[in-house]
Amino acid sequence: MLAQLHAEEVDAVVAHPLRKRTRATIADLPTLHQELARIRSRHGLAYDTEELAVGLCSVAAPIRTGDGEIAGLSLTGAVPMPRLQRTAPFVMRAAGRISQQLGRVDTDTTAQAAADTDSMLSRVLRTLSSDAWV
Numbered sequence: 001m002l003a004q005l006h007a008e009e010v011d012a013v014v015a016h017p018l019r020k021r022t023r024a025t026i027a028d029l030p031t032l033h034q035e036l037a038r039i040r041s042r043h044g045l046a047y048d049t050e051e052l053a054v055g056l057c058s059v060a061a062p063i064r065t066g067d068g069e070i071a072g073l074s075l076t077g078a079v080p081m082p083r084l085q086r087t088a089p090f091v092m093r094a095a096g097r098i099s100q101q102l103g104r105v106d107t108d109t110t111a112q113a114a115a116d117t118d119s120m121l122s123r124v125l126r127t128l129s130s131d132a133w134v
Contacts, residue, residue, distance in 0.1 A: 003039040024050040049081045057081045059088050061095035065102045
């Protein structure tokens with residue numbers, strides 16, 4: 001959600017100094033702004049590789065309505081990031097479908113495409129150990 005704000009708004013919202021939770025935690029504003037630019041370039045798709053807790057990785061996508069972003073959808077687990085990255089298209093599609101149901105008007109998927117995607121996501125998730133997910 002920070003990626004949708006202007007730099008000045010991010011600076012006003014983020015606490016100073018940033019609290020470092022792991023060695024991978026972003027703890028300075030210039031690095032945070034660089035990461036937010038990368039997230040913007042991926043249309044809101046965000047990755048977290050052990051930034052919050054050692055051993056946990058996440059992929060997240062924004063949930064938007066006509067009024068803007070209101071939430072995020074995240075898939076987090078104790079799995080290597082390369083394996084988790086395979087779920088990114090499904091997380092984005094799920095966030096898009098939730099956004100549609102909440103009233104966002106720019107739809108570009110059909111019911112069959114959504115069903116196919118859900119089936120593919122199910123197959124990908126079955127390749128990951130169930131005890132690895134948070």
